[in-house]
Amino acid sequence: MSDGYPEDKEKVTSTVDASEAEIAPAKAIARRFGTFGPLLEKLFASGVEARGVERVPEDQRETRNMWNNLLMWWSVNTVLTTIPVGVLGQYIFTLTFPHVVATILCFALLGAIATAFIATLGPKTGLRTMIITRYSSGYIGCTLYSILNILTQLGFATIAVIIGGQTLASVSSTHGLPLTVGVIIIGVCCLVPCFVGYNLVHIYERYAWIVMFFIMCCLWGLGGKAGFDINAQKPLEDTGRALTAGILSYGAIVFGSVTGWAPVAADYNVRLPVDTPPLRIFTLTVFGLYIPICFSTILGAALVTITEPAYVAAFGSDGSTGGLIAQVLSPWGGGGKFLLVLLSFSCIANNIPNTYSTALSIQALGRPLAIVPRFIWVVFAFLIYTVAGVAGREHFSTILSNVLSILSYWTAFFIVIVAEEHFIFRRPGGKLGGYNLADWDNPSKLPVGFAGILAGCFGVVGAVVGMAQVWYTGPIGKKAGAVYGADLGFEVGFHMAFSVSQHMR
Numbered sequence: 001m002s003d004g005y006p007e008d009k010e011k012v013t014s015t016v017d018a019s020e021a022e023i024a025p026a027k028a029i030a031r032r033f034g035t036f037g038p039l040l041e042k043l044f045a046s047g048v049e050a051r052g053v054e055r056v057p058e059d060q061r062e063t064r065n066m067w068n069n070l071l072m073w074w075s076v077n078t079v080l081t082t083i084p085v086g087v088l089g090q091y092i093f094t095l096t097f098p099h100v101v102a103t104i105l106c107f108a109l110l111g112a113i114a115t116a117f118i119a120t121l122g123p124k125t126g127l128r129t130m131i132i133t134r135y136s137s138g139y140i141g142c143t144l145y146s147i148l149n150i151l152t153q154l155g156f157a158t159i160a161v162i163i164g165g166q167t168l169a170s171v172s173s174t175h176g177l178p179l180t181v182g183v184i185i186i187g188v189c190c191l192v193p194c195f196v197g198y199n200l201v202h203i204y205e206r207y208a209w210i211v212m213f214f215i216m217c218c219l220w221g222l223g224g225k226a227g228f229d230i231n232a233q234k235p236l237e238d239t240g241r242a243l244t245a246g247i248l249s250y251g252a253i254v255f256g257s258v259t260g261w262a263p264v265a266a267d268y269n270v271r272l273p274v275d276t277p278p279l280r281i282f283t284l285t286v287f288g289l290y291i292p293i294c295f296s297t298i299l300g301a302a303l304v305t306i307t308e309p310a311y312v313a314a315f316g317s318d319g320s321t322g323g324l325i326a327q328v329l330s331p332w333g334g335g336g337k338f339l340l341v342l343l344s345f346s347c348i349a350n351n352i353p354n355t356y357s358t359a360l361s362i363q364a365l366g367r368p369l370a371i372v373p374r375f376i377w378v379v380f381a382f383l384i385y386t387v388a389g390v391a392g393r394e395h396f397s398t399i400l401s402n403v404l405s406i407l408s409y410w411t412a413f414f415i416v417i418v419a420e421e422h423f424i425f426r427r428p429g430g431k432l433g434g435y436n437l438a439d440w441d442n443p444s445k446l447p448v449g450f451a452g453i454l455a456g457c458f459g460v461v462g463a464v465v466g467m468a469q470v471w472y473t474g475p476i477g478k479k480a481g482a483v484y485g486a487d488l489g490f491e492v493g494f495h496m497a498f499s500v501s502q503h504m505r
Helices: 005-023 025-032 034-045 068-077 080-091 097-119 121-125 134-169 179-196 198-226 240-259 262-268 278-303 309-315 321-332 334-344 347-363 374-391 396-425 450-466 475-480 489-504
Strands: none
Touching: 025 034, 068 198, 068 262, 068 278, 068 347, 080 097, 080 134, 080 240, 080 278, 080 321, 080 347, 097 121, 097 240, 097 262, 097 278, 097 396, 121 262, 121 278, 134 179, 134 262, 134 321, 134 334, 134 347, 134 374, 134 396, 134 450, 179 198, 179 347, 179 374, 198 262, 198 278, 198 321, 198 334, 198 347, 240 278, 240 396, 240 475, 240 489, 262 347, 262 396, 278 321, 309 321, 321 334, 347 374, 396 450, 396 489, 450 475, 450 489
């Protein structure tokens, strides 16, 4: 009896602390930090979000603006950083424009559907995306997924600040801004809304797409005037198995560029009422992802088909998308440079979810990190990806292709494990009958997570045997393609995780 008492007392105390943090996070944090409490109270009173990974109770869901599900993701993806994904199809895989477009349309739709499902779980649970994984993979599994998500979001963030800095540096050919300074400027601008938190994030993303959509329409028009040559890549394109391999490998990149948002998709819906129709959230999220991603990536694929020497030189052997876009806007002189500056700052909209959700994922690693205020982890994430962006600024295309390919592997099996848990085991009338949301931070009442973790491990095995990267090609990937193999990492990983999770759970 006496041996069990301290453990029971600790469980009761942690439950009380978690409940207090849910109801009044600002007061809980201020009391926790003692001397700094009054300063923190003033900071939160000024509008900085106090809530981190704590669940949002039903009576504190103050917003019913479901259209944010469309407008936020529209802003996030109507950006400069989406354009290079379209460029990679021809620059890396030597596919022709028609094959690039077909690949984008198919694989982006798959990714949008998978990501939109995750988004529907936010209002239903009031939990951030990584915390939701505790119900399928336990506390330890959540920690593992959070580590992967931190790396994913920091990878995306590094890409965003590099391409934004590249574009700023391209504004002036004679007195150009140093690329390093451009990277830092973009990073600092991303920091502000994420530091303030949820409300400012949604306000910014609600309107950011308008100007960027106009600029991209201008790029389509100016690019068309310069002359798109959709058959420019035809002499270099592979045939037979090599062509199939190129399409599958590029498809993995497109899929990863969309599902990279899946591990954060519920983070921006947690304040919607619990009775919000899931189908409406799903539909708005699909359109918010699919339409702007296809619009922007196909634009990138079209711009790289321009064969005029000045445009080819601007793109260069290093694949400078920023340089190419600067050349496309150059006929408008100063007006074109102004649009280029605005376009470079579109990376802010893209990088906000990376920064904001990285902080939440760090908190999801465990209680010792969760007690640190969210805004501190935002600053930490900003420092990491800005330094990484400065260090990797000359190797953008390599970073982009590697990051997007690899992240498609783990997001695939992450999605299938969460989906199986939701539709099979926690559906109404199912084996578990729903989510016990009060236990989100109580390890003793959460699943051990053995099945989810094992399924994730088999997903990793599937990704390894199916992948095809410059530095490694798995046996299945090697057999699926010609000389360089075909990247089937996310397909094989998805299948293996699905099979194991279903039988082990």
